[in-house]
Amino acid sequence: MLLKAFIVAIALSVVCRWALGRWPWDYLRGETTRRAALRRARGLLGVEAGASRDDVIAAHRRLTALVHPDRGGTNAAMQEATAARDLLLAELPLPGRDEGS
Template identity: 45%
Template sequence: MKWIVAALLIWAAWTYLKPSGKRRIAGDRERTADRAARERTDAYATLGIAPGSDDEAIRAAHRRLLTGVHPDRGGSEALARRINAARDLLLDR
């Protein structure tokens, strides 16, 4: 009998104290929005352009940077991949 009461008390405490799923989802959305904003800021910094630049400025910066670091010309494949990812992110591809 005592173990039934103890089990019920533990269950009641758990249901009362466990984190709410709604709060957790809202927190995930905020973290996702923060991460997206950080990624866009990092993409602008990678291309070396001001935030809010138009598509032509993004394409011009991409071309300018990629000519020097393209793997076919002895550049870094990782850096070229990062520059391409920044362009794709900013152009919403």
């Protein structure tokens, strides 16, 4: 009986991996590193998950106006703002391209 349960568990794990692209135990780990980085970047720039390219760029400009070293900010804060912008822009489709192309 225990052997049957073990075989069924393995079969279900393989089906989960095949159908969903992840092993079942991957769902127990929680948020992925990339997803967490995207969430932090959106929070830093103050944009929503569906923000457009223009929204991200405008939010970056607003933030850099506050944290720029020439205005009393730090290089680290400026680098963090730029990294957040770059990460969010990398997730968006290239301008002038259709989503289906």
